[in-house]
Amino acid sequence: MAAASNSVRRARPLLGTFVEIEAAGSFQPDVLSAVEAAFEAVSTVHQLMSFHDPDSDVGRLNREAHVRPVPVHALTFEVLEAALEMNRRSNGIFDVAVAPGLQAAGILPKTGRDVSLTAEPGATDAIMLLEGNVVGFRDAGVRIDLGGIAKGFAVDRALSILRERGVVNAIVNAGGDLACFGEETRTVCIRHPRDPGRIVCQIQLVDAALATTARRFDPFHSTETARPAIIDPRATVAACANDGATVRAASCMIADALTKVVMIAGTGATELIEQYSASALLIGSDRGLQITPDWQHAVHLAA
Known part of the structure; x- marks a missing residue:
């Protein structure tokens, strides 16, 4: 994007990487405000869907959903719906319930729960999406990680905010997951x-x-x-x-x-x-x- 008085470029550490937003519009203060709102949208996804944060939706689900249904944010529920649809279409290849395997491989950290519990392959069958953005796990061994889909969702959310705020050209790059709009x-x-x-x-x-x-x-x-x-x-x-x-x-x-x-x-x-x-x-x-x-x-x- 060519440098101009109405062009803004900012970067922040989020989602385990650096998120960069470059945007342009007709009035620079409006573009600045839009970029700030886009970063806030990314931060919200980060807070809701982090595997590492015990207070995130993912943290609460992994700790409690095998005992009782857990209410989650509408955004988390939306990502889970997309993840289970991808699981179905891919015949189980894409599976957000692969967290125990990632933990065993040392890719994800072990948590307070008994990590010796492991769910069978295809464990997304044990994830129940209920009315009112409520989620339950049928299997005590199920633990989820949304790291394979949430970063892309965060980019989409940021781009949507930029569009809504009147930005005419933009690109959001989250460590290689990126999206853009405009004629450029x-x-x-x-x-x-x-x-x-x-x-x-x-x-x-x-x-x-x-x-x-x-x-x-x-x-x-x-x-x-x-x-x-x-x-x-x-x-x-x-x-x-x-x-x-x-x-x-x-x-x-x-x-x-x-x-x-x-x-x-x-x-x-x-x-x-x-x-x-x-x-x-x-x-x-x-x-x-x-x-x-x-x-x-x-x-x-x-x-």
Whole structure:
């Protein structure tokens, strides 16, 4: 976005990453106010859906929902509805009840509850969505983590606030989960999941959402990448067949969730991608790259 008097760019630590918002409108004070409201929307999702906060909706559900139904915020309920629908459509590949497996792998911290309890694969069958935004768990071993979908939802919420406030061009980027609107074409660089210093390709994005899941990389601790923080819920084992997946969709929440399915299922996720009118780029562990045909015109491979 070209620098101008009515353009604003801000970043804040949220959702376990840095969230950056860039927006432009006809009157800078209004744009500033819209950006502040968008950050507040992201903060709300962070507070409601954090696995690490025992007072969040997720924390309360994991602690109490197997004993009694728990009322949650309407936003949390909305994300759970989308997650269970994705679980159904993906035949159990996307499963927010995979938290025990993530804990066992050391990806999520252990909590005060008996973490030796584990639910069977497909445990979202044990999540009950009741009237009045109330949630219950049928199985005492069920624990959920919304980390595979909530970040995209937060981006969507922020973008919705910016639209409502009269912003004409904007992009919200939450650590690689991003969405934009307006006439401007955005160029997004995709790094190689095994060599983060190398660009695999550039993607042209207009009025759409994009999410990426790949091997983990922490430059403050090591120059090496680690396996993705993805567990295949069908076998409760780490998903290692693929190194990275990028998905474009109308909603960042859907793009975020679909990256996990693509990482696990690879090309087996093609039908599901089509159901959501999405596009995908997959980098296999053999370093092979595959792109859905409808997206090849917008993906430019690096030399």
